[in-house]
Amino acid sequence: MTTSTPVSTPFSRETTALEVVRDLDLTGRRAVVTGGASGIGVETARALAAAGADVTLAVRNPEAGQRAAAEITGTTGNDRILVAPLDLADLGSVASFVRTWDGPLHMLVNNAGIMASPEMRTEQGWEMQFATNHLGHFALATGLYRSLAAAEGARIVSVSSAAHLRSPVVFSDIHFRQRPYDPWQAYGQSKTANVLFAVDATRRWADDGIFTNALMPGAIRTNLQRYISEEELDRMRTQSGGGAAYWKTPEQGAATSVLVAASPLVAGVGGRYFEDCQEAGPNQPGTRTGYAPYARDPEAAERLWQVSEEHLRA
Template identity: 45%
Template structure:
């Protein structure tokens, strides 16, 4: 059963770093798969988890770039994966399953933001394809390894951007409505949160719990598609078009941004819980008003909408979770 969106009031806050969350931990013997683990928040999460003994597998669309970014970090394994290519997802998962290893943490951190209209080979809009559908298929394919762990977590990086749009179930791929890169991004981030609700409902009885999170506002390579107007929109540029520093914008550092990722993946405070959206190393409150600066909008944690998204995702990908199970 999805847990309630009520903060736990932890000892951490917005300034906590990933290293701070894991201080004193020894997670030797655990294995994690981290998409996006060679850039931005994913890279910092991979570094922090590897430093406390986790064996980290980083799927990468550009293996050479990933190898360079991860140089010097022990316990990191690389393998090719393109989240917009279903065959690539299956090949990665088959390789991992063949190793016989349990998967304790699946951290779905890869993503694109505010990208120009692009479609995958199936005609699906790239942000929905990469951020949601690719991770939906990857999680399904890795489900047997998650079961082997006898207690696993699936963590999906959503965003405050989920507030920009619920999922449009009538036209998720902008086949009929005009394309808006921010609405597309918001829809994909809502999908990330709803996926956590659905996956948690499916996995709870088997010891697999799922979470979504907003890492905070951070300067990362995720912003590569933004122009100066976009930077102004997110509070990262002044009226004259000058980019602000992390401190001036009130943003988090990458180390702080990765904290909630690893907290969701490892914290004992979340034992027996799941299906919730988190921020600042805590469960976020429910934001029923647009004026509330923190929290999650109801459309991103609604169990019925999660079921609708699950059904639609199965139809779009042709992928069902093991044994025909449903969320």
């Protein structure tokens, strides 16, 4: 069962991923990091590798993954860095990854994603951000369930965003077939789905030793913003009230993911939402921090799980 006491840590917004694992020994533990070739994904993988974990970079571009793996080995001395192809928008690719995985899996970091993209759809006609950010990771996690259970204490990291405050999951029109497409609304509901997944995955799997938490990594300049203009980024920074200092480094942005994936401070905790290496509370009006109540609504979480299973059976 999950504990009810809020998680507090000695870490902060400025903490780096390597600082989180400084005193940890992850030797013998296996991790998968989606989108592990760049951005906060590669820094998450680097920190886990530095602590001794066997890390698989699950990436769309295996060549970029191999370059990242070599660089991680060079900086950490850990040569147990593998690369596997994974396209989260392609359920066949997800199924292939699942089939090739063998043995226990201790840490699954669902990090990859796309943000505020132009309207795109999968071959099934699904809106691309929801399909990639949620459905692909849902298929991956459920497909790897037996391996996660075999780890006897596995953790799933669901990388969300403060953008989840923009929209709940609109069950009546998830794929923007009736309403006009809006890139930020689409991104927002996909990030809400990431939090709801953590809630229901923990409800379903905690008794199997699998705990899932969601998080907001912070604002970090990475390839994730490739669809966003500099003007829009400046406006977002101004709205956040942080000025130029609002941006974290990728090493700082990966810290909360690594905390949730590996720190003993989060052992036995699931269904929560973290920011800046601390468990976050509910959002307060006029702020962009904390979680929206709809994102941790257990009924919405269960409904999303059922809807997601229906998608995968379609």
